[in-house]
Amino acid sequence: MQKGKQSLCFTEAPFIISTANIVGKKEGEGPLAGHFDVIGEDDKFGQNTWEEAESTLQKEAFTMAVGRAGLKKEDIRYLFAGDLLGQNMATSFGVLDFQVPLFGLYGACSTCGESLSLGAMCVAAGYADHVVTMTSSHFASAEKQFRFPLEYANQRPKSATWTVTGSAAFVLGKEKGMAKITGITTGKIVDFGIKDSMNMGAAMAPAAKEVIRQHFEDFGRSEKEYDRIITGDLGTVGQKILIDLLLKDGYDISKIHSDCGIEIFDAESQNTGAGGSGCGCSAVTLSAYFLKQIEDGTLKRILFVPTGALLSTVSFNEGMTVPGIAHAVVIEHADV
Incomplete structure (x- = not known):
């Protein structure tokens, strides 16, 4: 395993x-x-x-x-x-x-x-x-x-x-359901020295990049073997950083990448800045939106990558950086 x-x-x-x-x-x-x-x-x-x-x-x-x-x-x-x-x-x-x-x-x-x-x-x-x-x-x-x-x-x-x-x-x-989880890649803490608590996308994107790259390496796969690669809450700022970082490693996810934080709000009309965030962001978007597409076969295999910024009020007020972490979960259609 x-x-x-x-x-x-x-x-x-x-x-x-x-x-x-x-x-x-x-x-x-x-x-x-x-x-x-x-x-x-x-x-x-x-x-x-x-x-x-x-x-x-x-x-x-x-x-x-x-x-x-x-x-x-x-x-x-x-x-x-x-x-x-x-x-x-x-x-x-x-x-x-x-x-x-x-x-x-x-x-x-x-x-x-x-x-x-x-x-x-x-x-x-x-x-x-x-x-x-x-x-x-x-x-x-x-x-x-x-x-x-x-x-x-x-x-x-x-x-x-x-x-x-x-x-x-x-x-x-173990009984057959909406979809199956066929693999996981557990992320490491990644710190690029970001200190701006209002720019979570920049803090989390490097962690997302690292776990996606490691996932491809561990499974011997590339981005071409996934219908969608879905991050949690990088927003529009973090999305651009993630795509650029992976391009440097030879992976182009620009056409198959989605971000739950971008999907859940209309940033312009709802005045939500770079998008949505929070623990609930990736969870409700997977549950309500993407999982149904896997169940009906629209998507056969996705890489679901929720992203987190590991700061606290104490660490931020003491001037510390905002490290990031991300975990990758392979979710597939039940009959694949």
């Missing part, structure tokens, strides 16, 4: 049996509006605080995904989940009542890829019949923690991305 330096190839590929997603009002006004399962009319989702609202997102996504799989929460052996908040607050309070054994994860905005990777490994190895992988983000809770109070109404540079309010959950198991 081991491939090259950083990858695994599953001889018995685990399946994504079901998925569910829920997003906020702004996401429901974007280009993917018709694809989401639930669109909230109030971004507090009936709660008193933004953090409680984000926990509610996870509760709803988990409940919908497990129900669609024809399972009960008692059938879920493990839950792999995380978010952007300190000590994984949204996850801890969001899944508390389910009482499912939890692996709490933090990979910044790459958490969807990290959770899918670990969940797939767990099922493929026979350690669980069914697991749920899940993540979330919320514009207001993330902005409050990482940038400015919302009331500050600061101007945002064009390189800035807009944190997606949303959550998605995926049920993985």
Whole structure:
């Protein structure tokens, strides 16, 4: 099952049996509006605080995904989940009542890829019949923690991305489902010395480049063997950097690259800068949009590469750089 330096190839590929997603009002006004399962009319989702609202997102996504799989929460052996908040607050309070054994994860905005990777490994190895992988983000809770109070109404540079309010959950198991996960490449931390917290695309693009290059090397493949290579939230700035960096290594992904942060918003009409970001960005876009294209055979094989910026309020305020990380997941049509 081991491939090259950083990858695994599953001889018995685990399946994504079901998925569910829920997003906020702004996401429901974007280009993917018709694809989401639930669109909230109030971004507090009936709660008193933004953090409680984000926990509610996870509760709803988990409940919908497990129900669609024809399972009960008692059938879920493990839950792999995380978010952007300190000590994984949204996850801890969001899944508390389910009482499912939890692996709490933090990979910044790459958490969807990290959770899918670990969940797939767990099922493929026979350690669980069914697991749920899940993540979330919320514009207001993330902005409050990482940038400015919302009331500050600061101007945002064009390189800035807009944190997606949303959550998605995926049920993985061995029985045939929507799509199968056939391989993973786990990323390393990459630091290009970026110190601008308003330019996450520049911070994360080098990490995406490194894991994609390593994936090709480990599997003996090229970009030509994928219908789409889909990054998480590089936005328009990071997309250009990624394409340029891979060109220097001899790979041209310009015609097959998509970015979830670009897909989820109409940057011009919605005033979202370089695009969307946050743990929920890649998760809800995969769940609502790309996974359906794999299920119906429009896409046969994709390389899904969520990207994360590993900063904190402490590291940023102390003048440290913003390292990046990315994880690659090979998702294929169930009958390939």
